[in-house]
Amino acid sequence: MDCIFCKIVDQQIPADIVLEDDQLIAFRDINPQAPTHLLIVPRRHIATLNDLDSDDSALISHLCLTAIRLAGELGIADSGYRLVWNCNAQGGQDVFHIHLHLFGGRNMHWPPG
Numbered sequence: 001m002d003c004i005f006c007k008i009v010d011q012q013i014p015a016d017i018v019l020e021d022d023q024l025i026a027f028r029d030i031n032p033q034a035p036t037h038l039l040i041v042p043r044r045h046i047a048t049l050n051d052l053d054s055d056d057s058a059l060i061s062h063l064c065l066t067a068i069r070l071a072g073e074l075g076i077a078d079s080g081y082r083l084v085w086n087c088n089a090q091g092g093q094d095v096f097h098i099h100l101h102l103f104g105g106r107n108m109h110w111p112p113g
């Protein structure tokens with residue numbers, strides 16, 4: 001399978017990793033859209049959010065709570081941050097291995113473009 005995030009998980013290609021554990025890896029986006037822009041990625045390949053089911057609730061909770069903890073450790077919890085999941089074409093998904101974006105360090109626009 002030709003998946004860029006599986007290759008990062010498997011250390012076949014490098015990434016600026018900020019945290020990893022047995023379930024996930026968090027690294028800096030190669031094309032950051034904010035001063036802080038991390039991707040929180042499950043080690044397991046899951047193509048889109050539509051492929052999740054109730055068995056994945058602990059994993060998704062762990063991804064979200066890790067993003068929130070990283071926001072605190074990176075000093076953006078009080079100033080504010082945004083968590084984003086993109087799904088499929090109209091959702092803006094380019095990499096088909098689910099990932100949670102953590103953006104911070106600047107004012108975010110609402111509604112998103």
Ligand code: 5GP
Pocket residue numbers: 004015016027028029030031032039085086092093094095096
């Ligand atoms: P999506 O549009 O799928 O929600 O977001 C994919 C993100 O992955 C984009 O923000 C893009 O910059 C990032 N990305 C794509 N390829 C790589 C890579 O090889 N390394 C890193 N660190 N980020 C990547």
Ligand code: ZN
Pocket residue numbers: 003004005006007044045046096097
């Ligand atoms: Zn993958």
